[in-house]
Amino acid sequence: MKFLLIFIILLVGCTGPEYEKEETIAVLEGEEITAEDVLWQSSLEKKPEDIIKSFLKQEVVIKEAKNMGITVSEKEVEEKVQEEFPGADLTRRFEAYGNKDFYREQASLLGVSPEEYYETWEEINYTRGLYWDKYFNEKFAEPTEKNLESWAQKVDEHGDELFNAYKKEGKLEMK
Incomplete structure (x- = not known):
């Protein structure tokens, strides 16, 4: 009995918080960010606090990019996708990823098919990546092979700042 009690305590202590899709995890300049927003990009199963913090850092950078007048068009997203997967349609891009478990699990959580999840994930991921790239290229110039490590460190430090x-300043409130 003592072993069972210790096991249950350890299990509960190690699983970390669970999030409901509709649960507000933060408010960024008056806009609610829910667990579902994060689930469209990442899993919250392992180290959810780290995943959420990383997501929110990206959101802050995107907000700053937009404040600077930086935009990302659908055409730019499609060009970036085609740069990585020349001539490949959505189905072929989905099939190109080896481990489909992530997409299946996330799709199940969000009530969509794995292909629908992948399509939305891809659009979100590339759009966010383009905002991130444009913002930091504007701030620190584009990295070169020579300065890539120091550039990455600047990016990380600036994102944290x-x-x-x-x-x-109260622009971001984490729940």
Whole structure:
């Protein structure tokens, strides 16, 4: 009995918080961000606090990019996709990814098919990536092979500074 009690305590202590899709995890400049917003990009099964923090840092950078007048068009997203998968349609791109378990699990959580999940995930991922790239290329110029490591460090530090500034100024409230 003692073993069972210890096991249950350890199990509960190690599983971390679970999030309902509709649950508000943060408010960024008055806009609610839900667990579902994160689930369209990432799983919340392992280290959810780290995943959420990373997602919110991206959101802050995207907000800053938009404030600077940076935009990302559907055409740019499609060009980026075709750059990585020349001539491939959605089905072929989906099939190109080896491990489909992530897409199946996320699709199940969100009540869509794995292909529908992948299509939305792909659009979100490429759009966010383009905002991120444009913002940091504007801030620090495009990286070169020579300065890639120091550039990446600047990007990481700047992202942390923005995130912390938004929290401190009350622009970002984490729940």
